[in-house]
Amino acid sequence: GAVVSQHPSWVICKSGTSVKIECRSLDFQATTMFWYRQFPKQSLMLMATSNEGSKATYEQGVEKDKFLINHASLTLSTLTVTSAHPEDSSFYICSARVPGLAGGPADTQYFGPGTRLTVL
Amino acid sequence: GQNIDQPTEMTATEGAIVQINCTYQTSGFNGLFWYQQHAGEAPTFLSYNVLDGLEEKGRFSSFLSRSKGYSYLLLKELQMKDSASYLCAVWGGDYKLSFGAGTTVTVRA
Secondary structure: OOOEEEEOOEEEEOOOOOEEEEEEEOOOOOOEEEEEEEOOOOOOEEEEEEEOOOOOEEOOOOOOOOEEEEEEEOOEEEEEEOOOOHHHOEEEEEEEEEEOOOOOOOEEEEEOOOEEEEEO | OOEEEOOOEEEEEOOOOEEEEEEEEOOOOOOEEEEEEOOOOOOEEEEEEOOOEEEEEOOEEEEEEOOOOEEEEEEOOOOHHHOEEEEEEEEOOOOOEEEOOOEEEEEEO
């Protein structure tokens, strides 16, 4: 259980275009999802918290108008990188909060496989 | 703010034991996670500690001392497939995880 998928796995786009990344919880409902960004040889940096049915909460320094997040249903959150530039090239990873799984911690996160974005 | 430190790299031979230390200073604490991440892939959950002490799961064990702001991940009977990056992450509240930079473990034959 607790499978999270992302689509696409990788994408190459031209500078100035927009890219949408989908994050789905396949076998559970996720009221809260998180979006992270990871540059090469660096750690995951939380970008925003996505709550179903409400506006996302962005971390300091993350432009909400550039990184649009929509959590339209309990199984889907999307991240749209608008007007992408080469410096936006990164590994984008989503995770879904799973409360109270049996045999696990009271609350944990399971990660999607990630989306590698390359902006030319 | 959150400050999480772990060594950058470690190397060990197959069959050996390696201990990855993590120290943290966070504004709140609701637990500490260890994740394994292979190159180009997303992290996978290894362990969770919220109380002081040792949690053992097969070849992997994780220890926590909240008073010292310290944790370690112990990998026993190392296998080649254990070569990966190991991430220490602190759950500081609001269900947000703060990650260390990761420790790259290289297992040699």
